[in-house]
Amino acid sequence: MTATLDFISSVPYFAGLDGPVLKAIGRHVFERKAERGEILLFEGHPTDALYFVVAGAVKVFKTSADGKEQIFSIIRPGDSFNDVPVFSGGVNLTSAEALGPVVVNGIKKTDLEAVIREYPQLAQNVIRVLSRKVQELVSLVEDLSFRHVTGRVAKMLLEYAGDGDGERPRLTQQEMAAMIGTAREMVGRSLKSLEEEGAIRVERNRIIITDLAALRELAGVA
Amino acid sequence: MADMPIIDHDKCQQCGLCASICACGALVADEKGSVSIIEVEKCGWCTLCELVCPYGAISCPFEIVIERKPDQD
Numbered sequence: 637m638t639a640t641l642d643f644i645s646s647v648p649y650f651a652g653l654d655g656p657v658l659k660a661i662g663r664h665v666f667e668r669k670a671e672r673g674e675i676l677l678f679e680g681h682p683t684d685a686l687y688f689v690v691a692g693a694v695k696v697f698k699t700s701a702d703g704k705e706q707i708f709s710i711i712r713p714g715d716s717f718n719d720v721p722v723f724s725g726g727v728n729l730t731s732a733e734a735l736g737p738v739v740v741n742g743i744k745k746t747d748l749e750a751v752i753r754e755y756p757q758l759a760q761n762v763i764r765v766l767s768r769k770v771q772e773l774v775s776l777v778e779d780l781s782f783r784h785v786t787g788r789v790a791k792m793l794l795e796y797a798g799d800g801d802g803e804r805p806r807l808t809q810q811e812m813a814a815m816i817g818t819a820r821e822m823v824g825r826s827l828k829s830l831e832e833e834g835a836i837r838v839e840r841n842r843i844i845i846t847d848l849a850a851l852r853e854l855a856g857v858a
Numbered sequence: 859m860a861d862m863p864i865i866d867h868d869k870c871q872q873c874g875l876c877a878s879i880c881a882c883g884a885l886v887a888d889e890k891g892s893v894s895i896i897e898v899e900k901c902g903w904c905t906l907c908e909l910v911c912p913y914g915a916i917s918c919p920f921e922i923v924i925e926r927k928p929d930q931d
């Protein structure tokens with residue numbers, strides 16, 4: 637058994653549940669490891685399991701027929717991916733790729749269903765998590781529809797900024813572009829204009845937010 | 859050691875494009891014109907190598923951090 641009950645209880649799906657449910661879940665959880673660039677899930681393949689990131693970060697994305705990538709989210713420790721198809725049935729709606737060395741825990745669809753049948757209180761948590769995922773998607777649709785590219789870059793920087801402790805995923809300009817639904821060159825241009833505005837400073841491979849208030853304003857989330 | 863662009867050797871086809879575009883001389887092809895080596899100190903993280911690689915084999919990821927003001931320490 638690789639998953640600790642401590643970790644399991646920190647996952648939003650299982651937060652606040654008591655010992656017996658957590659133990660039941662713990663019995664079914666398995667571990668997977670991957671290196672940067674490794675695909676954990678393929679869009680269109682049959683859904684086998686719900687996954688939680690234990691360490692590292694995973695990008696969840698879709699690829700269009702002409703090869704354009706749209707990133708839906710970057711999943712960080714404690715968060716889940718592949719939720720919707722696990723509960724609705726069918727195939728993986730998105731692909732998932734490791735953004736660096738990652739460790740994930742998974743629970744097979746059939747095992748999860750069995751635990752939910754035995755412990756219905758788990759269903760309430762599921763509803764809560766899925767509602768939050770819907771909110772995130774609505775916010776993504778809003779950004780793509782209404783926000784100017786520079787504003788989207790600013791908002792993305794705010795969302796992914798850490799305090800430099802190496803815990804946060806590192807993103808290429810291509811990944812940033814795929815996340816906010818634009819071309820790579822637009823990201824480069826937006827970063828330049830944010831730098832000119834004095835909101836950020838780019839130092840080699842670090843984007844440093846120098847004026848948080850200004851960046852928030854540019855992101856339209858002041 | 860400074861961070862350096864990441865080459866995925868499974869994807870790299872050793873076409874040498876990245877080394878030819880790298881103006882800082884950080885990426886060099888060996889005598890056989892094949893493998894690219896990175897000289898860390900020289901790389902300015904211009905991300906051109908990532909841009910030109912036809913196989914998505916080289917990546918230049920950025921860390922995003924909030925500047926700590928001295929009075930917050």
Ligand code: SF4
Pocket residue numbers: 863876879880881882883884885896900901902903904905906907908918
């Ligand atoms: S980022 Fe620029 S300087 Fe660094 S290896 Fe790539 S092309 Fe060379």
Ligand code: SF4
Pocket residue numbers: 865869870871872873874875876877894910911912913914915916
């Ligand atoms: S451009 Fe890409 S495939 Fe060609 S040598 Fe560089 S990393 Fe390898």
